[in-house]
Amino acid sequence: MIEFFRTLQFFIENGIIIITIFIFGSYVALAGFSALSMLQYIRKNSYIDYKVLLSSPLAPSISVIAPAYNEGKTIIDNIRSLMSLHYNDFEVIIVNDGSTDDTMKKVIKAYNLEPVDVIYEQKIGTKPIKAIYKSRNKAFNKLVVIDKENGGKADALNAGTNFSQKEFISVVDVDSVLVEDALLIMAKPFLEETKRKIIASGGVIRIANSCKIEEGRITEVKLPKRFIPRVQVLEYTRSFLMGRMAWSKLNGLLLVSGAFGMFNREIVLKVGGYNTNLVGEDMELIVRMRRYMSEQKEKYRVIYIPDPLCWTEVPASLKVLGRQRDRWTRGNMESLFMHFRLFFNPKYKSLGLLGHPYWFFFEWFAPIMEFIGIIYFIIIAILGIPNWPFFFLLLAVVYFFAVTLSHWAILFEELSFHRYKRKREIVIMLFTAMLEPIFYHPFILMFSIRGNFKYFIGEKTWGSMDRVGFSEEEKKEDEDENNDEMITERGQVA
């Protein structure tokens, strides 16, 4: 019996070490790839004049689709911000997803809207459309508002996709702030590729908490004052600048953030649009599109733009952060298990051999492994058998690895887009990186485990946050907690 436990101990401990080495190694490799990829991107675009797209009749047409649910407080500014994007052939489709507040009333009044009689094909099934509005004012002729019954974010996006007649659809969270040239910058990679079809592109999501926003534009970038959003700045920087850039290069991206992405509309329609029965519809759509392209034996790519194009507010309280993260976990699991056929399937090339297995092991399984490790450690601690000195040595290695990686991410940001201009902010970021493993990561782990648990018991709700943003009650609660800092649901970081 003792021998059995010794053998078990051996396998558990060595297994954990091996997985850890792989994880550390993968992060270092991804960081390396990202660095090369970003350097190339920055060099390539340092002298580019995006304005050529502004007036060109050859530029592709884009529909910006923004679902809105109970956004009455900010919807007017949000629409104004979207309407003032720099692009020639584009339209803004706001899909009011059965808001129960005064969203529709305010929009109709502010933009002088009237119902129009438009007939178009419902290629993807959605909840019933109540009416379609356009403005009487020609200055707003790019604006279309679809008023429909509540069906969730995915359903709203499908309704917008059905209405769109443009080549590309750009999906945006209505309360995200896009930089004026966002569409120009996003469209360019679609035009450059000749050998492979670009089916989707994602942009970096930056954190707008504490930033100064005037008339739907970021006028001053500031590091969040509160710890939770601030630590997410690091998390997002690491994820976007050090992870996705590399995955883009390796053509293994499985996720385009729901907060801002651009898609080839025809492919979205071919695969049937967003799945309305999932909580992680944004990831699942990309996986499905990629799978579809592979099955059609078409050469394709999903790309990622490192420019800070989209600014958004992130959860400032643990409560909302927890809901967001356990939903992200469930979303990951849905996509990974629904498309398990991809797992190490050479037929799907980088998707099957790299992207899916990586997400499976390092995004889904790693927190579970970590949790098992904790339980295991508790047991041996209770039994009084751990080798404490070795434990502390290992702990120091892991801690400093984490902090070093975050510092590399800060350096990436510094050398590339350096949006945080004040010296003080950089120093704060560096110190935040030191605190993150101690005061932030345990909660993220906990939320992830909770997400796993909820997935296995079959919970498929967004919680009380609805599909985008959060309910007024929560908003109020959070505002009470965090003064002026608002929280919203965002595209996933991984």
Place this chain on the structure above:
Amino acid sequence: MVLSGKKILFTVIAVFFIQMTFNITRSSAEVVPVFREQVVLQFISSDNILNLFNSESEALTVLGNNDSQSIWQRIRTVYIEAPLKVKVLLVILAYLLISLLVLFVVIIVNRQVKSRRWKRDQVLKQEYQEQLADFLFNDEIQSVAFRGVNNIKNRQILIDELRFLHSNLYGEAASKLRDLYFDMDLHKDSLRKVYNRRWHTKSKGFREVAQMDVKDANDYILSFTNSKNPNIRVEAQVAMVKLSEEEPLAFLNDLTYELSDWEMINIYDTLVYHQINIDSFEPWLDSDNYSVIMFALRMIMLFKHVQTIPRVKQLLFHEYPEIRLAATKALKPMESVDYIPELKLLYRDETYRLQEILREFEEKDKDKKPGLIEAKSLEDLLPRRIRYEIIESLDPVVSADDLPFLADVIRDPDNSFKIRMLALQMLTSLGQEGNNQLDELSKDADTTLSNMIINVKQNQ
């Protein structure tokens, strides 16, 4: 936020576990507990060092019984005697600590340097802008002395300002700026960039010489219009369009790479912006490079080269579907009845192609188990798109003679909603005859078609 007792307890426990868990990788390595037999370092006191060994005698064997050993000697001894696993961890830890320190310093210094440089550049930029404005618009100022232009970085700031102004000015002011650029030998800086080995510097150089009309390196730049690096290629092509006086698009003759949409947009922009007139794009319609044919077709469409209609009509039946699509689009702005029969013929051909694709797909689908993705093949997209573009191109020139054709398009159940709607709208533009046809169609229309007809009539 109100924390309940349970939450506080949980938080405390979580923070405690952090001592052994986390982080970033979400890995569990941190909690790896440890093998009894492994040795670990504790450097602080000799007592602790003794703890690392199984027995005092073992420690004495390893360390020697020498109290006079310095702490560094002891560390060294312990390191040498430690198991491989510990050695590896120690090396990693040392590397991490050093790199953390270096990173910290680099980030702070970089920020400091960058801030200072940015401020200085802004001041200089402002100064140069004002001086250039004075130079341009104050007739009394014949020459201008710029501060710090001996420095290469400052000269680059000046070049950028000159380029920016030059791109926004025409006529005398623009040539005055160009003269200044040459007088100050700034063109030599640009040429240096052109001949630089690094592709991104070279590309910048191409931009500068093109903007400032420096023709000294034309032959050299021309050789890059067919470079394998697409970034240099597009810049070289744009530069040649601007700089080549006789044949701005001559490089298309020898282009072996596919022209991307981005390249086409840039070339077109240069042609329009600099009002470069190309008499005919017809020679490139015979190119072996399909992307060049497509470019020529697009230019014919945008510049409305009516004289090329006969040749474009031939391309409607090209083997490559993208070219058929581009040719169809190219005819739309011509608004001529000359091509109506060919377009109708092409419509018929594309219909056959589409039916064949759909039939093949259904055949394949028979044996397929129902999968997660029910979507149809991508192959039908182009024939559908071409058929839509045919109807669009017919729109401006449609007449009562085309009523039967349009009625067939509308009745065809394989046709997309979009194409049928367009055909219905075209009927309404044909006056009474079109309306009569609408009424005729209503008689045997299914629900979808009826709704479409009602909608078209309402919006008439």
